[in-house]
Amino acid sequence: MEAGNATSAAVLQARELVKRFGGREALRGIDFEAAAGELVAVIGPNGAGKTTLLSILAGISRPDGGEVHVPQGEVGWVPQQAALYRRLTVEENLMLFARLEKHEDPRASTEQMLELTGLTERRGEIVARLSGGNQQRINIAIGLLARPSVLLLDEPSVGLDPRQRARLWEFVSALASEGGTTVIFSTHDIQEAERYGGRLLVLADGEALFDGSADGLREAVRREAPEAADQDFETAFVAFLHHRGH
Amino acid sequence: MRWLLLKDLQILRRSPLQAFLLVAWPVLIAVLVGLAISGSPSKPRIAFLNEVPTDARVSVGTSQLPNIGVSDRVCERVECVHVKNRAEAVEEVRSGDVLAALILPAGLVDQINSLSTPSPATPKVEVIVNEEDPVKARLVNDRINSLLTQANLVIARRIATEGGKFLNLVLDGGRFTVIGQTIQILGLRNSARILKALRPALPPGPLRNSIDQVIQFTTLARSNLGTAGPLLTRLTQPIAVDKQVVNASTPPLEVFAIAVAATFTLAFVTVLLVAGSLALEREENAFPRLTRGLVSRSALLTEKVALGVVVGVVVTLLMLAGLALFVPLHWSRVGLWVVAIVAGAAALGAAGAALGAAAREVRAVSLLAFMVTLPVAFLSLIPSGTVGPGLYDAVKLLTALFPFKPALQAMTGALDPGGPSIAAALGHLAILTAVYGSLARFALRRFASV
Ligand SMILES: Nc1ncnc2c1ncn2[C@@H]1O[C@H](COP(=O)(O)OP(=O)(O)OP(=O)(O)O)[C@@H](O)[C@H]1O
Ligand SMILES: [Mg+2]
Numbered sequence: 001m002e003a004g005n006a007t008s009a010a011v012l013q014a015r016e017l018v019k020r021f022g023g024r025e026a027l028r029g030i031d032f033e034a035a036a037g038e039l040v041a042v043i044g045p046n047g048a049g050k051t052t053l054l055s056i057l058a059g060i061s062r063p064d065g066g067e068v069h070v071p072q073g074e075v076g077w078v079p080q081q082a083a084l085y086r087r088l089t090v091e092e093n094l095m096l097f098a099r100l101e102k103h104e105d106p107r108a109s110t111e112q113m114l115e116l117t118g119l120t121e122r123r124g125e126i127v128a129r130l131s132g133g134n135q136q137r138i139n140i141a142i143g144l145l146a147r148p149s150v151l152l153l154d155e156p157s158v159g160l161d162p163r164q165r166a167r168l169w170e171f172v173s174a175l176a177s178e179g180g181t182t183v184i185f186s187t188h189d190i191q192e193a194e195r196y197g198g199r200l201l202v203l204a205d206g207e208a209l210f211d212g213s214a215d216g217l218r219e220a221v222r223r224e225a226p227e228a229a230d231q232d233f234e235t236a237f238v239a240f241l242h243h244r245g246h
Numbered sequence: 247m248r249w250l251l252l253k254d255l256q257i258l259r260r261s262p263l264q265a266f267l268l269v270a271w272p273v274l275i276a277v278l279v280g281l282a283i284s285g286s287p288s289k290p291r292i293a294f295l296n297e298v299p300t301d302a303r304v305s306v307g308t309s310q311l312p313n314i315g316v317s318d319r320v321c322e323r324v325e326c327v328h329v330k331n332r333a334e335a336v337e338e339v340r341s342g343d344v345l346a347a348l349i350l351p352a353g354l355v356d357q358i359n360s361l362s363t364p365s366p367a368t369p370k371v372e373v374i375v376n377e378e379d380p381v382k383a384r385l386v387n388d389r390i391n392s393l394l395t396q397a398n399l400v401i402a403r404r405i406a407t408e409g410g411k412f413l414n415l416v417l418d419g420g421r422f423t424v425i426g427q428t429i430q431i432l433g434l435r436n437s438a439r440i441l442k443a444l445r446p447a448l449p450p451g452p453l454r455n456s457i458d459q460v461i462q463f464t465t466l467a468r469s470n471l472g473t474a475g476p477l478l479t480r481l482t483q484p485i486a487v488d489k490q491v492v493n494a495s496t497p498p499l500e501v502f503a504i505a506v507a508a509t510f511t512l513a514f515v516t517v518l519l520v521a522g523s524l525a526l527e528r529e530e531n532a533f534p535r536l537t538r539g540l541v542s543r544s545a546l547l548t549e550k551v552a553l554g555v556v557v558g559v560v561v562t563l564l565m566l567a568g569l570a571l572f573v574p575l576h577w578s579r580v581g582l583w584v585v586a587i588v589a590g591a592a593a594l595g596a597a598g599a600a601l602g603a604a605a606r607e608v609r610a611v612s613l614l615a616f617m618v619t620l621p622v623a624f625l626s627l628i629p630s631g632t633v634g635p636g637l638y639d640a641v642k643l644l645t646a647l648f649p650f651k652p653a654l655q656a657m658t659g660a661l662d663p664g665g666p667s668i669a670a671a672l673g674h675l676a677i678l679t680a681v682y683g684s685l686a687r688f689a690l691r692r693f694a695s696v
Contacts, residue, residue: 040286060534077538083531085253087260099249100540126260142535 011071011182012150018065019206021054029066029207034199035183036149039173041197042186045246048203049187051080052151057184059070076148080155080186082139086128090119090138093127097142107168111139116171118164133159140168144175151175153185157192169196171185190234204246250541250549251556254523255585258557273563274512276568279507291387292348293338293374294326302355306400319400320348323393337432339376344387347374348393368489371397406478413475419470434471438464500573501665505658506627507569509590512657513623513650514564516554516591517598517615524550524602524686525611542691547599547683554595555588559638562587586660586668590653593675596682597649603689619650649678 008103019027026049034040055061057070058077082108084093086219094113098106114120117137122187127135136159143151173196175181182225187193193200194214202210202217210217217237222229258265296317320326327344329335335347337597349372357369373390377383393542419433432440442460448454527533527546566575566583598615605611626645630638645651652674659668 055534058534059538075538077535079531079533079535083535085257085530085532087257088253092256096249096253097540100536 009034010101012184013069014057014066015051016054016066017063017068018054018059019049019056020064023122025206027056027063030203030206030208031159032057032201032208032211036182036185037180038182038197038203039191039198040182040184040204041178041186041199042201043190043193044203045208045241047205048073049206050203051154052206053203054154054184054186055146057150058152073148074146074149076143076146076151077112078143078151078153078156080158081133084135084138084142086126086135087126089124089126091123093138094141094145097145101145101147103145106190107229109145113145115244116144116167117141133161136160137164150182150184153183155186155188157187157189165192172196177183187236190237194233197203204241204244209241209244209246247545247549250536251553254549254553255556257523257526258519268515268561269556269564272515272565273568275507275511276317276565278367278570279503281572282503290324290345291327291343292320292324293329293335293344294324295329295332295335295347295349297352298350298354304355304358304404312554312583314362319397320393323396324389335372340376342376343628345375346390348372348390349374355367376641385620391465403479406425408429409478410475413471417471433518434464434468438468502658504566504575505654505661506585508562508565509650509654509657510623511565512558512587512590512653513594513619515561516558516594517601517619518612519557520550520554520595520598521602521605521611521615522608524599525605525608528606541581543687545598547603547686547690549685550599551592551595551679554598555591556592558595559584559587563592575661579660579663582660582668586653587658587673588671589675589679590649590656593649593682594653596679596686600682600689603686605646619649622648623650626654646674647678649675649682652678 006070012032012034014030014032016028017027018025030053030055032053034082035178042053044050052061054077056063056068057069059068060077065200070174087098088096091110091114095106098109098113101109103109109129111120114123117134117140119134119137122130122134127138130138136156140153140156145154153172156168156172169192172183172185176183185197194217197214199212200214200217210220218233221233221236221240224243225236228236228239230237255583258268293316317326327338329338329347335349339659351370351372354369354371357367360367361369369396370562375383375386375390377386414420415433417434419431422429422431438461441464441597443458445454445461448457457579464605515529524547527536533546536546540551563583569575570577601614601618602611605614622645625641626639626648630639633641652671655666656668656671656675659665659671
């Protein structure tokens with residue numbers, strides 16, 4: 001396993017993380033660090049443990065082993081399943097969380113998020129009546145309202161149209177590069193991971209198979225699955241996982 | 247926390263069915279209870295048909311009793327619906343307009359009069375009832391029985407009084423009018439006096455002995471018959487009831503009914519709302535988001551209980567205001583009502599929170615809340631002495647564990663000026679609030695972690 005490029009300025013650290021659900025081990029000793037302003041993509045097959053890792057980092061579930069150090073109260077969390085009040089309007093949802101986050105001007109923050117999600121026109125609509133993708137936009141916006149120093153996004157681009165994806169990544173990249181926010185996101189889209197993740201963490205069956213740059217991952221894939229080297233990256237990556245027994 | 251509360255109220259407003267049920271249900275209960283209480287006359291409605299000729303009189307011996315006014319006496323105790331014939335009486339009963347029909351047949355007085363003849367008939371009245379359900383049947387039987395007992399008593403008293411007059415006539419003598427003629431009756435006392443006066447005039451011998459025997463008989467008869475008079479009166483009511491009320495704090499029935507209706511509403515509104523709203527946080531996946539630094543679990547629980555208290559107080563007060571249209575309530579005690587409702591709602595809300603924390607979906611939680619609240623509420627209404635002592639103790643223990651009964655006690659005490667002190671009930675509710683609050687916290691930690 002390649003060494004992560006986290007520097008001594010790690011804002012987030014996890015050591016030997018273990019999480020068990022009954023007899024199943026969802027995480028088997030994961031080590032992980034991230035520095036300020038880093039964008040880390042977590043990829044891996046279904047059930048690999050991506051959500052489990054992110055929710056432990058978010059402080060939502062407790063690990064059965066190992067330790068986590070995260071900045072207290074400064075971790076933003078966008079869950080895989082939309083967490084919002086479907087019987088409230090778009091605006092009411094954003095206002096509620098802006099108030100709970102104790103923003104000085106919740107109305108201004110709400111406006112900002114409405115603009116970011118492109119839902120200004122539909123602010124008065126009940127969330128339950130929005131399309132899945134639009135609900136996901138609000139889900140993300142609520143997570144962004146936390147203005148965290150560490151932002152955790154669990155498959156944020158699922159259900160978003162290409163234009164909205166572009167807007168999301170534009171906003172998130174700016175958070176990282178300009179605000180110094182550490183962003184950790186999971187995705188099943190290898191291209192997205194490669195494009196926006198400054199660093200890639202590959203999980204499978206609760207183990208970290210790789211942690212490093214996109215180029216480093218391509219290199220490892222070429223080395224370990226040479227027969228798929230001339231195919232597209234996604235196919236080669238699947239072959240790589242296969243070689244590792246997943 | 248106030249923003250969360252606001253949010254929950256918004257959600258409630260957005261769920262028209264839920265909000266409607268929450269308001270309509272108590273209003274419906276209020277109106278029904280109100281109508282049942284104010285509309286049910288304390289006197290039952292009875293169809294009454296009196297076929298007895300108005301000049302018929304009950305006679306004792308050769309004298310007739312004055313008209314005892316059967317109609318007036320019956321209609322004093324029940325609300326009489328006068329009907330013209332038997333068919334009409336049957337129809338009134340069948341339609342449910344009246345509880346029963348009472349028919350005094352034409353020959354009733356003759357039958358009563360025959361009691362003192364060598365061939366007595368049994369006087370009969372006819373009662374028509376609609377025994378559509380067993381409870382009603384029993385109620386009707388009890389009413390009719392007590393009515394007949396009272397009628398029998400009236401007649402018996404009359405007979406006793408008249409009989410007593412005859413007895414006095416026999417004992418003391420006097421004037422007696424029969425068929426327009428007045429006769430002078432000598433009486434035992436005067437007979438004895440005359441005989442005693444005659445006695446010295448008779449020579450000792452068999453004649454004097456005979457007169458001595460007669461004098462002895464009159465004396466004996468007088469003293470024995472003298473005791474018969476009071477005995478006759480006693481017969482009409484051999485046992486006098488001396489009722490002593492041990493537990494004098496019983497509220498009037500209608501106040502108790504109102505307390506029951508209000509507590510039922512409060513219990514369902516609060517338990518369902520708190521449990522459902524807590525489960526909704528998890529159904530919407532908002533729970534982890536909220537409890538990750540935005541609000542503590544305790545604050546979230548407090549908010550839910552506060553939601554239950556706010557809505558519970560509003561709905562219950564609305565309901566009481568509705569009931570006040572039918573039954574005069576002591577509005578001066580409204581402060582106490584609020585105290586009782588708040589304490590009850592807090593305990594019921596905490597119980598709802600414990601239920602809501604244990605389940606993940608609103609539907610499951612609503613079902614659970616109904617399944618727990620309904621039986622406990624009914625158990626809480628079982629009066630002592632109606633079931634076996636062991637069972638009653640078990641019921642008492644079970645109902646003491648759930649806030650319904652203490653909430654009902656607090657409510658009754660608050661509504662009824664002469665009612666029990668509500669301090670004990672409030673203490674009980676405070677303990678239950680703390681216990682269920684901790685249970686809910688524990689359940690949240692146990693079940694709601696991801
Ligand atoms: N609450 C839970 N109870 C039991 N098992 C769980 C629970 N949550 C996750 N698991 C198990 O832990 C393992 C890792 O799940 P996790 O959700 O982290 O995977 P993932 O990488 O996010 O998958 P996906 O790509 O499908 O989102 C899976 O085998 C899953 O079945
Ligand atoms: Mg996942």
